[in-house]
Amino acid sequence: MSNAPQMRIPATYMRGGTSKGLFFRLDDLPEPCRVPGVARDRLFLRVIGSPDPYGQQIDGMGGATSSTSKCVILSKSTRPGHDVDYLYGQVAIDSAFVDWSGNCGNLSTAAGAFAIHAGFVDPALVPENGVCTVRIWQANIGKSIIAHVPVTGGQVQETGGFILDGVAFPAAEIVLEFLDPAEEGEAGDSLFPTGNPVDELDFEGRRLNATLINAGIPTIFVNAADIGYCGTELQDDINKDPEALARIEALRTVGALRMGLIRDAGEAARRQHTPKIAFVAPPTDYVSSSGKTVQAGEIDLLVRALSMGKLHHAMMGTASVAIAAAATIPGTLVNLAAGGGTRNVVCFGHPSGTLRVGAEAALIDGRWQVTKAVMSRSARILMDGWVRIPACIFE
Template sequence: MPHKPQIKIPATYMRGGTSKGVFFNLTDLPEAAQQPGEARDQLLLRVIGSPDPYGKQTDGMGGATSSTSKTVILAKSDQPDHDVDYLFGQVAIDKAFVDWSGNCGNLTAAVGSFAIASGLVAPERVPDNGIAVVRIWQKNIQKTIIAHVPITNGEVQETGDFELDGVTFPAAEVKIEFMSPVDPSEAMFPTGNLVDDLEVPGIGSFKATMINAGIPTIFLNADEIGYSGTELQEAINGDPAALERFETIRAHGAIKMGLINAVAEAAARQHTPKVAFVSPSASYTASSGKGISADAIDLNVRALSMGKLHHAMMGTAAVAIGTAAAIPGTLVNLAAGGGDRESVTFGHPSGTLKVGAAASQQAGNWIVEKVVMSRSARILMEGTVRIPGDVIPV
């Protein structure tokens, strides 16, 4: 039986923050995949190498972790005062599923660079030398993000001396501003409470801060679930019972946040919400062997992504951390020592991260104008990616 040859699709493989993903210009995709739907999902699954029952994504571009099983589609924006539309697809590893329910904050750091290099930003907005301000419309969550991209001699400056824990080599700093991560018309705290009692049948009852900022996130106290808050990946990812327990907590939290109606629906919404646990500042040794002093951080945070403890911290979860830390009384704020604060430095498995946020109350609702953090990004490879021609119609 004859088989269709492979098709070639222009693509760029990029690191953004502590994640990696395959970036596409919307107009470079086969016509059938330029619209949301099964054809697009099937294309991205095959590009990444999913579903893979072996859990390795050997026959694709994925790296078999939540941080490296990612795709991005960019297009010139038709939103007023925006340069580029950014659509993020989180590809499941062992399932035929692409989750479009949230953003990737880490890959956001690479969006401005790709947009400039691909001609999606008007030339007059890119200085010969200095900082290009790229206005990003995040389509998954309908929010504005501003990327400050360094430019040297008319081209994106990727090399530099900015160090980001969780990334091996230094690079140029890219400042990211997540503008109005929660609209005044939206509920930052879906339950109306800064802290809830989350009842999880068969497991227990836990104090929880459930917040929708950056990405829907459920924060727990580490000691209530049997942890110190200084754990590294192997302590949790090597424990199937713990992972199942976290997934059950996540599902019941998602119901309480109004994201799903039944526990069974959580399987089709793997990217959101996130589950994280917090603890007061304590010294530990990061995964690189670097010692983290309790004096260098305000608190410790560990977060799970796509069912596993993240090796560092998701950028969107960092937005949630910064926002919650700025609001007195949340579990994140209390773990950091309580009180008013406009920035927080937290420890994660790979090291530390500082994130800034200013919160205020207006008409009884908490408002955050923006959350700011620094990341870095770099093109790893560019050219074409190939998939078998029978994956989608062309």
């Protein structure tokens, strides 16, 4: 009996913000994978090394965390006013599931850089030296993202002095603008799917305050103190406690039901990427995961967020958009944790350090609307060539 050789597929491995993922040109994929469906999901699962009952993704490109279990497809945009279409898949680690329900804000940075690398941006619009504006259509959620990518010698500048907490080495700064980041459709037609900046959730036999917001990614915010935390927790404080993880997942399920994202509690396990859940607290001194002390005076509030059932090592880019939007609107739990009042910029503390984000919001006809959120990230190609997978996955 003979075995077929492995398939070779052109791919680029990139870091974007505090995440990493495999980037593919749509036209480079095997033909059955150029459209949504089982074949595409099987490809991404095998590339990343999932499902892995050991939780390590040893036989794939994944890094056994939600931040490194990601795939991206890019193509020349057919939408007016855009350069590139960007589709993102969050690959589960221990189950055969690819979640297409949301965006990755960190890899949005790399999508802007990759668009230039891949020739999706009109060469006439790429300066010899300066900043190239890349107009991204985020296909998962149907939103526009503008990436301001530095260029030197007509090529993406990847090295520089910009420091991003959660990334060990400096790089060139890329500024992202998330335009009209409030999601529409299944989760409601407004920034707040319930119409309220604060709701009460029934949880563990009591009423728990929560801000449920659709900006960047659907997110549930609760007060850290209300669930027994202080907001200075690091990954091991949460991720090594199975009971704590199960409890937070139960709360995420309650919030997802209230937001209209799932019809019953059983659907939560099949929708791991969204909504996110985060807890907030007023600023206080703490020691980050790198050993650096973050002073209370450096930040406006503390935020800890979970991704794919685990506390994130830093902060998801899409959740950062949600934080910026919620901080801008008076009365949300995020705004109150930051001291209340009106603001358009907030600096928050996360497990790896701090992040400054901004947003513009206005009260129009009695409803809050966020026109854009802004943050800085960085991106870099780590490797490019071919990724290899057993051809038998399509049998």
